[in-house]
Amino acid sequence: MNQTIFNLKFILPIILVNFCSVTYAQNFTVASYQWAPYIDNNKANEGVSIALINEIFTRQGHSISIKYLPWARALEDLDKAKVDILPAVWLKEERLKVMSYSDPYLYNRLIFIKSKQDPFEYHSSEDLNNKMIGVIREYAYDGKILDHSKAIFFVADSLISNLKKVASHRIDFTIEDEYTYKANVPKDLENQLSITNNALDETPLHITCSNTNPQCKTIISIFNSGLLKLKESGDLSKILNNFGE
Template sequence: MNSRATRIALLLSMLLTFPVVAATEHPTVASITNDAWPPFIDVDGRIIDVDGRNGLALDIVTTALQTQGVTLQVTIKPWARAMRDVVDGRNDLLLATWKSEDRQQILLFSEPYLQNRLRFIKRVGDPFEYHDLASLRGKRVGIVRDYSYTGEFAKSHNFIREPHQDLLANLRMLAAKRLDLTLEDEIVASYRFYQLKLADRYQFTGPPLTIQNLYLSAGIDNPRSQALISAFNQGLKLIMDDGRYEQILARYGSMLHSNQMPEIIRPSTNPAAHRPLMEASMYVSTASPTSHLNMPWWHLPGAL
C-alpha cells in the first residue's frame, strides 16, 4: 500500500473510532416559561434574586438543571400561551405542570418534584361549606383557563365551570358575586392573600379537591425534550441525595411558616399516604381563621 493510501486508511480508521457526541446529549441553554405563580415562580420575565428567592419551583428546577450544565432563560406568560408555546416548540420547558391523559399526548413529563393541594375558596361570610362534588350543585366555580382539572370535577354537569386567565381574575369575579367559588393550590392562594392583604375577604372551605403531583414538562415533538427531561431527572435525584433539595424546601418553608401558611408537600406517587392529611379538620373553613390554618404547619404530616 502506497503512502497516500496508508494515510487515507489511517484517517478513515480515526473517524470510525473517534467518540461521537450522542444525539440525545442535553443542550447547555434552554428556555423555560410559565405564568407567574408565586411563591412557586415569582419573577417578572427574567431571573432575578430578591432575598435569594426566585420561586420554590423555579429554584428547584434551576438547581437540578445546573448540576447537569444547563442554564435557563425564563419568560413569564399567561398560562394558556405558555403551554401553547411549549407544545409548539417556541419554548423548551414548562415549569409547573399537572399531568393528565390528554397532556401526555402532547407533553413529555419529568419525575414529580413537588405536590399541590387544590382547595375551594369562598367569600368571607358565605355559609356554604364544600364537602364533596355533590355539594357544588348549582354553583358557579371559577377555574383557570387551560389548567388540567381531572376526574369527576372536570366531567360533572352539577355545577358551572367558568374559565378565566388566572387566580386574581377569579378572585375579582368572586368579590363581585359573579362566581360562587374558585379553587387554587393552597400555598399559592394563601400567598396571594398575604401579598395583597386579602385575608379578610376570602377563606378556604372543606377538604382538598385533589392533591396533584407537580412536573417539569416539554413539548413531545421538540427534539430537545427527551434530553432536557432526562437531564432534569438526573439533577433532581442528585440534589435530593446531596441535601440541596431539602435546603431549598427549608428556606421557603421558613418563609411560609413566618406568614402562617401551609406546609410544602414533597412529591409522592402514593396518594394513600396523604389520606389522613386530606381528612384533617384544619381544612374546614369554619374551624380556621380567615384564609389561615388552625394548626401550625410544622405539626402536620410531611412538614419539614
C-alpha cells in the same frame, strides 16, 4: 519511552472527560409565566420551580435561560420548540400526546376559596351540586371537577378575577392551590375571603417539554436524575423549605 506512554494513559482520559463535559453542556430555555410562589418574575430567585430547575441543571453542568411569556403563549412556544421547558404543569391526559412529563417534584393542595361568611366545607363531590365555581382557562383540572354535571362553571383568565367574583358573591367559590392563593390574594380582599379546611385533591406538579423537541428525552432524563439525587441527599427539602413549602 515506556514511562511517557504510561503517563499518557492517565492524562488522555482526563482531557477527554473535560472536553466531553464542555461539549455536552447545554443551555435550555424555560418559559416563565407568573404563578407565585412557584414561578414569580418579581423575585430574584424567580420562584421555587425555577430555582429548583436551575439547581438541577446547574449541578449537571448545564444552564437555563428564562423567557417571560403569558401561559397561553408558553404552551404555543413549547409546541413549536421555541422554549424547551414548561416549569410547573399539571398532568392532563390529552397533553400526553404532545408533551412528555417529568417525575413530580411537588404536590399542589387544591382548596376552595369562598366568602368569609359562607359556612361551606368540602367533603365529597355531592357538595358541589348547584354551586357556581370559578375556574381558570387552560388549567388542567381533575376530571372529578369539570365532569361534575350538577355544578355551574365560570371560566376566567386569572385567579384575581375569580377572587373578586367570590368577594362580590357573583360565584360561590373558586379553586386554587393553597400556596398560590396565599401568595397572590390582594390585601383588600383578604379579609373578605376564607378557604376550606379540606382539600379537593393534591395534584402533582411536573416540568414538561414538547415531543417535537429533539432534546425532550434528554431534558426529562436530566431533571429526573437530578431530582432523585436532591431527594437522596436531603437537599430537596432544604430548597423547598426556603420557600415555605
